[in-house]
Amino acid sequence: MTTRAWVLHPDIQTNRDRKDPQPALEEAMALAHALPGLEVVGGEVVRLPKAHPGQLFGSGKLEELRQRLTDQEIGLVLIDGPVSPVQQRNLEKAWKTKLLDRTGLILEIFSDRARTREGVLQVEMAALSYQRTRLVRAWTHLERQRGGLGFVGGPGETQIEADRRAIDEQLTRLRRQLAKVVKTRELHRAARAKVPFPIIALVGYTNAGKSTLFNRLTGADVMAKDMLFATLDPTMRAVDLPSGRRVILSDTVGFISSLPTQLVAAFRATLEEVLAADLILHVRDISHDETEAQDADVRRILSDLGVDENTRVIEVWNKVDLLAEEEQLALIRQAERREDVVVVSALTGLGVEALLAEAEHTLDEVRMRKELILSFSSGKQRAWLYDQGVVEAEQQTDDGFVVTVNWTQGQARQFHEL
Structure with a gap:
């Protein structure tokens, strides 16, 4: 029906x-x-x-x-x-x-799109938080009160208070379940961190063409439709850049203006993949009348999530195939004058090779050389650096080790969290 x-x-x-x-x-x-x-x-x-x-x-x-x-x-x-x-x-x-x-x-x-256990739990939590605010105090007369024994204090609780308490208890149960799922995700992320593959995250306004681009780059078959929120659960695949260098590409949920606060909080764990990224590809539907406003919304949400302003971002001007030839040429000329902008059509494949080349160039640029001073008791950190393959030189001193590393910003963040 x-x-x-x-x-x-x-x-x-x-x-x-x-x-x-x-x-x-x-x-x-x-x-x-x-x-x-x-x-x-x-x-x-x-x-x-x-x-x-x-x-x-x-x-x-x-x-x-x-x-x-x-x-x-x-x-x-x-x-x-x-x-x-x-x-x-x-x-x-x-x-x-x-x-x-x-x-x-x-x-x-x-709720209709969530597929993974984490997605289902997050939606359910967000829905309960929203529902809790919808409990209008409609029944406060005595018939709707559940009796207490009298010595606990007060005449009992109204139905709305009972409903609210039931929701709070359910939220507590869901938070516990979600904590277990998030811990599993963190373990997976830690396992990936041991393999020195840079992470590239696709972000953008909903229906900007992220999943179509993801499928084009990885050969995957992620649901990609001309509708809002076609992708909800994050997907990750390995991609080989032109030089043969391997990276991990992550497709994320689309952003939208006025995203409910309950959902921003609930999906923070999912969007942490973006925080761990070495490079962000911000996919824009450049053919959309509101592309500038959508760009501002995405940047605002990234800032709210706590994405480091030092994280490199490449703007991917997608859906150029929907524009007239003169507009396409004008956009390509405009992109050539700007750093970190690539014009593509995920549908036809136009500009995809140039995007991969730009991603590789940017990843090479963002590796930083740094000298670290480690004490003899910092064996865990020193072993982690060698596991990552970022140590260029090491010198032993009376107090410990001076280690020269060449790492990405993501690896630097992971090291400081050890």
């Missing part, structure tokens, strides 16, 4: 983070199309002088929308923005239909 859905983008004039409404509506509709079982009937921008605290829309607009939703037999309204629990309850009552805000919709998509 498909559910008929209608998308609304509230264009609130007083909102300081207000976006260009038409592209924002188009992205929200693309999000709706990404969720199976929905028939997206239509969508519209609703201009509001300010948000009504109780029902988001004014009474006139509320009635106008109710009539439209009834005429179209809409079963689900998707609102592109935050909706408070009180607003959600009042709107569902007024329109007699189910309602999801942007966070709820993204959670639904992630």
Whole structure:
């Protein structure tokens, strides 16, 4: 059974983070199309002088929308923005239909796409955190109270408090399970660290073409579709650069503007692959009308994640095949004048060889030579350096060893964490 859905983008004039409404509506509709079982009937921008605290829309607009939703037999309204629990309850009552805000919709998509144990746990945790905020204090009368014995203190707990406590207990269980999964991932990462292969991470706005590029570079068969969040769980493969040098390529979940805070926190462990990378390939859909805004969103999220500003980034201007020939040539000339920019088409293969060559050149550049002073008791660190194959020279002194290493920034971070 498909559910008929209608998308609304509230264009609130007083909102300081207000976006260009038409592209924002188009992205929200693309999000709706990404969720199976929905028939997206239509969508519209609703201009509001300010948000009504109780029902988001004014009474006139509320009635106008109710009539439209009834005429179209809409079963689900998707609102592109935050909706408070009180607003959600009042709107569902007024329109007699189910309602999801942007966070709820993204959670639904992630829940549908998660495949790995870690992904499923992270989505479930994010969904419970979101659900906890949706518990509107609707039942506070005595019939909804569960009796206490009287000597514990207070008349018992209301149903909402019981629900909240049940969610908190479930969150605690999930955190324990996720900690085990994350520990396994850390062990895998530590095992990879012993093999001196640099890590290259693909990042970018959702639907920028990361998975198509990943498949092109690795020969893998990762799901790559023209839809938002086609990839959710991270995938890693070995890739040989033109010189024969081997690297590990990591495909990650796509970023999006206004990513729910619950998801940023839940997926931090997954995105730690980006933090461990020696090189980041920032894949951009250069044909998109909002490519500059998407670029700013990705950079902001990378900064929030704590990506070191010293980590080298190559901008990959993808989907150039969707542009006219003159625009392609202009972009190629523009990229030639800039460092760390490569124009490609992951679909046709245009520019992929140049991208691999640029990646190799950048990795060679980012290796740093450094002198380390190690005491005789630093046997673990010294053994790790030799395992990594980064030691160029070593001299013994009265106090220990002076070791000259030639390593990547990622290896330097790993060494300081030992």
